[in-house]
Every structure is written in structure tokens, then in C-alpha cells.
Amino acid sequence: MYTSVKASLDAIKRAEKLITDDILSVEHPLRAAQIVESLSPLVEKVMAEGSLYDPGLGALAIIQAQGDPIEAAFLLRAYRSTLPRLGYSIPSRSEDVHVLRRISPAFQDVPGGQVLGRTRDYTLRLLDLSLANGASFPAAAGRDSRSSSENHAPPGDAAQATKAPPEFPVVLDYLRKDGYVEEAPAGSGEDEPFDVTTEPLRFPAKRSARLQIMARGEAGALLSLGYAAMRGYGESHAYVSEVRVGSVDVKIRHPITGNPAAIGRIPVTEAHAVFPGKASLNDRRADLTFGYGLTLGGDERKAISMAIVDENLSQRHHAGGLTQDDEFVLQNIDCVESSGFVEHLKMPHYVAFQADMQRTNRITELMKRVGRNGNHR
Amino acid sequence: MATIAELLERSGSRHSGYSYAFLDETAKRDLRRAMLKAVAIPGYQVPFGSREVPVAKGFGTGGLQITLSIIGPGDVIKVIDQGDDAGVNANNIRRLIERTTGLDTTLETAGATVIQTRHRVPEEVLREDQVLVLQVPYPEPLRLVERSQTAARTMHAEKDYARMWLALYEDVVRKGEVTIGAGYPVVVNHRYVMASTPVPRWDLPKLHRSKALHLFGAGREKRLYAIPPHTDVAPMEFEDHPFEVEGFGGTPCARCGAAATFLTERLNADGSRTLTCSDTAYCDLRLTGGKAETWY
Numbered sequence: 001m002y003t004s005v006k007a008s009l010d011a012i013k014r015a016e017k018l019i020t021d022d023i024l025s026v027e028h029p030l031r032a033a034q035i036v037e038s039l040s041p042l043v044e045k046v047m048a049e050g051s052l053y054d055p056g057l058g059a060l061a062i063i064q065a066q067g068d069p070i071e072a073a074f075l076l077r078a079y080r081s082t083l084p085r086l087g088y089s090i091p092s093r094s095e096d097v098h099v100l101r102r103i104s105p106a107f108q109d110v111p112g113g114q115v116l117g118r119t120r121d122y123t124l125r126l127l128d129l130s131l132a133n134g135a136s137f138p139a140a141a142g143r144d145s146r147s148s149s150e151n152h153a154p155p156g157d158a159a160q161a162t163k164a165p166p167e168f169p170v171v172l173d174y175l176r177k178d179g180y181v182e183e184a185p186a187g188s189g190e191d192e193p194f195d196v197t198t199e200p201l202r203f204p205a206k207r208s209a210r211l212q213i214m215a216r217g218e219a220g221a222l223l224s225l226g227y228a229a230m231r232g233y234g235e236s237h238a239y240v241s242e243v244r245v246g247s248v249d250v251k252i253r254h255p256i257t258g259n260p261a262a263i264g265r266i267p268v269t270e271a272h273a274v275f276p277g278k279a280s281l282n283d284r285r286a287d288l289t290f291g292y293g294l295t296l297g298g299d300e301r302k303a304i305s306m307a308i309v310d311e312n313l314s315q316r317h318h319a320g321g322l323t324q325d326d327e328f329v330l331q332n333i334d335c336v337e338s339s340g341f342v343e344h345l346k347m348p349h350y351v352a353f354q355a356d357m358q359r360t361n362r363i364t365e366l367m368k369r370v371g372r373n374g375n376h377r
Numbered sequence: 378m379a380t381i382a383e384l385l386e387r388s389g390s391r392h393s394g395y396s397y398a399f400l401d402e403t404a405k406r407d408l409r410r411a412m413l414k415a416v417a418i419p420g421y422q423v424p425f426g427s428r429e430v431p432v433a434k435g436f437g438t439g440g441l442q443i444t445l446s447i448i449g450p451g452d453v454i455k456v457i458d459q460g461d462d463a464g465v466n467a468n469n470i471r472r473l474i475e476r477t478t479g480l481d482t483t484l485e486t487a488g489a490t491v492i493q494t495r496h497r498v499p500e501e502v503l504r505e506d507q508v509l510v511l512q513v514p515y516p517e518p519l520r521l522v523e524r525s526q527t528a529a530r531t532m533h534a535e536k537d538y539a540r541m542w543l544a545l546y547e548d549v550v551r552k553g554e555v556t557i558g559a560g561y562p563v564v565v566n567h568r569y570v571m572a573s574t575p576v577p578r579w580d581l582p583k584l585h586r587s588k589a590l591h592l593f594g595a596g597r598e599k600r601l602y603a604i605p606p607h608t609d610v611a612p613m614e615f616e617d618h619p620f621e622v623e624g625f626g627g628t629p630c631a632r633c634g635a636a637a638t639f640l641t642e643r644l645n646a647d648g649s650r651t652l653t654c655s656d657t658a659y660c661d662l663r664l665t666g667g668k669a670e671t672w673y
Contacts, residue, residue: 002484004463004657005462005463005468005484007463008463008464008465008468009468009472011465012465012468012469074429074433077429078429078430078431080429081399081400081401081404081428081429081430082395082396082399082400082401083401084402084403085403195426197426197428198403198404198407198426199426200424200425200426200427200599200600201424201599202424202527203525203526203527204527327524327525327526327527331526336429336433336434337434337597339433339434340433340434340435340436340438340597341434341435341514341597342435343433343435344433344434344435344436344514347435347436347458347465347466347495348458348459348461348464348465348466349459349496350459350641350642351459351460351496351497351559351576351577351639351641351655352496352558352559352560352575352577354577354623354639354640354641354642354655355558355559355575355577355578355579355623356558356559357558358558358623358624359554359556359557359558360558362553363552363553363556366552366553
């Protein structure tokens, strides 16, 4: 027995070594700093889905996972299990976001202005062959600051930009003030969030739990559900009242003074979406329902998908679409859970297969004895 | 009671940068509280705050979290997968436990205080001082008839198993028998219907009034449950369609010659099958002339 245990242990050690050799033996090994610098969407995705904000560790995980984002997120998740939960931050408001980009597709113009900022939305998707030789974009020499608060400031008005940060009122608030939008769903004001990393989920899930699970959900899974909801598997066409990209200070209560204290800043993307058509003369509901999306990093696609699905889940009592079922949505979008379970099928299953095959055997024999039309042969 | 620092010191080969048995102490306490509840309500699924561990979900994270939360200095650990100590996943879990605790591991069933297993209950009779930790993929037996977790919890609370019985009955009507092979549903302590992990039917009689504590962990599904020692465990069956375990047509193990163990198949090049004991430790024991009390 010992020898076969040893042989199998050797096999898994060698399998592991084939991977570490691959990582270590490349001619141009990547350094974490390069990845943080060049592949920020990937690092942000891995940190968001890994539920841990640390670009250095995120980049390290990407190197160790050889660029596989789900594997990298998993590495971060496992690492965070070793860390105690020390507390919860003070809630931030949309207005607290240091805006780099902010648009409101629902209106031609909004207070604070449309700030296009940095976006790929209107780039031409032409594969730039000059990048292959390490050539850089012409603009690289005089690289624009990524801060679009400068873009936002009118040209030549530098003094204005340094005086005070521009203000971006929340577009949704105007709609809500006028009675067009439903009130925020119950639970939005919870002081301490339901912590999905330390408590098991119960259904119907609290909104804070739902938002957490989606915020760390797999971007592709959310995209797929948000898309399905728009195509008729929910019942929603969203109008995006606002997309906000920037960073936000993380504040906690100072343990001694009790005053708010900023402990760091994280990049975030927020999406507000409204959905017309819900009012009726019978129950005086506001006509617009509302969905909220927020993710770590700059993934606008994920934030908007999340806003669509959030609205769908809020409407669970009113319809029966798949994307309105919180058990379905919230239990199937976590990349660590879904990838692990799908991949576990590669593990030995021969005991259960043996047990099931005995039943298969019996029914197959039985079918052989009974003709196709049900007559005994 | 030892401090974490003392435990760390006593354990020889810990993995640098990580705490004893990997999980942080709050997480372990959470898990142990859930386990106490599970023991107090046999067969009831206790929701717990499942953490991520360094093996993938679906590879035994629930069982592993239980094991990591209950072990300490003096424990001897055995890990099996499909009954086999040499399974790749068993090896991987064993080396994680060794690396983060420095505890001794063993291949012998009798020599272990905690046995973590996937899909099998050992053939040797377990003792009062042993704990069997089972890895669970689907903790909810009612998922067969009800996909909503909320609805299933209500059915358990009301002991409403009518649809479950009906599903088994329909199986008998359509196919002549209950066709569930592995993971056959059982009733624990005359109260809760429980998913049997999936172990083969063969292993179910071993759960009935066992002297050992059985802990079941489903990490991905965030549920754990228990069968305390000496608890009644009965498969769901009809009087006129009694529950049956697997049979091997009298074929003995090709390796040790045992006539009454659960056998697994190796497919040969000519299409024939060779059957050997799934419990490799018991097979080895027989080959070396050792004796052990079995269930048969």
C-alpha cells in the first residue's frame, strides 16, 4: 500500500512541478510590477472575484496561475481565508467617488456634465500590429494623466480644477425626487452588512448579501445573466441613469476617537439603472424600478450587468423569470464555487460509478427482456 | 488549553506564513459551533460560513474544513478517496494537513483518530474514539424533488417527505426498483431525511448505530451535518421493495480474496474486468495476515 501511496504522491508532485517549471523556466519571466502596470483590468478582475484588494498579491496570483483569472481569483480567496475579519467600513455614497469618468446615457446633459474620460467604447477595434514590435502608441511620450477631472475641467481653467473637486450629483436622486423611481429596496440602510464570507446565505437573501455576491461574482457569468434578462428571460430593458468610474476612500471608525478615518482608497465602478413600465393605477407604484451595480476596478460591463440583475432580483415577487430567482442567480455566479465543482468531475469517481452502474445494469437487462413496444420477447 | 503560538511551536513542519491548520481561529470556532449543533440535531443540515481552502470547491472543502477545525496535537489522520489512501486527491489533502499541522498520518484505519473520506465508509468497524469526516457534494437529499433550498428547508422542518416517498414510488413503478445507486437517502434518528454523501448502498448499514461520530461537510453548499454515535439510520424503503445493497455475484477480491467487501472495477484491455477491494487498507491488512472486526 505504502508504495502506491508514494507513487500517487510522486505523480501529483510531478504534476505540480511541471507547472512551476513552466513558470520559472521562461526566458522573460514576468514581474508583479509589470502586470500591475500593464494589465490592470485583469488584476482588478482577479481582486474583485478573489474578494481581496491588493494589486501586488493580485499580480502574484496571476503569475502563479499563468494568467488564468479564475485560478488566480481562487488563490486570493484561499489566501484571504487565513486572515481574520477585523471590521466593516463606513458606507460611502456615490458622491464620495473621486470621479475619473461619469456619464448619464439617460439624459443629454446632467448636472456635473458628461465626463467621457477613459473609455474603449468609441475606439476602433483595429488590431494594432505596430504593438507587436514593442512600438508604443504615439501619445506615450507625453502621456495624459488618467485623471479625467482634468478632462472635465474646461480647457484653460486650471485654477478651477485645483480649487475644489467638481461635483457630480447623483442623477437618480433627481428622478427619485420627482416620484418617478421606487424608493430604495428594503435593507439598503443596514449598518452592518450581511457578511457572505463568514455567514451562510439564507433565502430570500438580504440585499447586502446579494450585492456582495454579485460584486465578487464572475464577470462573464453576470454578463450572461444580464444579457439573458434583456433578451426576455427577465423582463427588463434598462436605461442607465449613470455610470461612475473612479476611486473611493475606505473609511473606518477610529478605534479610539470614534471619528471616521480613511485607511486607503480602492478603484470602483458604479452603475445605476432604471426600468420603466412598472406602474399601475391600482397600487400606486412608481413607474421606474431601479438596479444597482458596483464592482472593484474598472469593469463597466460587469457593473451594468449587475445593476440589471439586481433589479431583476428585486422584482422577484412580480414575475417568474430565471434571472429573478435569487437562489438560482446567487448560487451560480461564484467562479470559485462553479469552477471547482465542474473540475471535481476529473477526480476519481469509480465507487459511485460502480454503485450506479449496478442499477444501470439491472434496468438495461430488463429492457433487453422487454421489446421496444413493451411486449415481452 | 494551548495557545495558537504553542500549537505552532509544537508542530514541526508548518508552512511558513500560515496559521496552524490553515484556517484562522475564528473560522474554526464558527465551524465547531455548527458541528455541536449538528450533533445535537442528528441529520439536520446546519448552515455554516464556509471558507475557501487551498483545494478547489468540489474536491472536499467541506470535509477538509471540518477536519482542520477539530484536529490538534496527538491526532493521527487518515485520508481516503474512493476507499483508497493512494488516491491523488487523498494524497493532496493529506499533504495539506501534514504541511499545516505537522501531525502524523497513517494508512491504517485502526491507527487513526480522525479519518477524512470521500464516498466510502471503511470496511473495518470504527471505535468510539474515532471520527469519520465525510466530504459531501450535494447535502440536500430533497433536491431530487425540490430545487429551491428555501422550500426544501420548510419541508424538512415540517417533516414533509411525501414528495420524496412519491419519487421513490414512481421509480419503482417505472423501473421496477429504486434506481438510486450511490447517495441513497436515509432517515436519521427517525426524523430527518439525509443525503448519504454519496457512499454506495453497501456502506449504509455501517452508519446505523455506529460507535464513531460521523461528520458530513459540504463546503460549496455551506452545510454540515452529523450522525452522532449510536444513532438509528435507516434507508428509505418500502415493505414490498426492501432496500438492497450492491452485490458482486460471489466474485471475491482478485487481490486478497475477500468475499464480502465493496469491490471496484479495473477495465482490462480485452474488455474484461478485474474486481478488487475499494478499501485498500483493509485489503492490505488481509494480505499481511492482520485481523480486524468488520461489519460482515
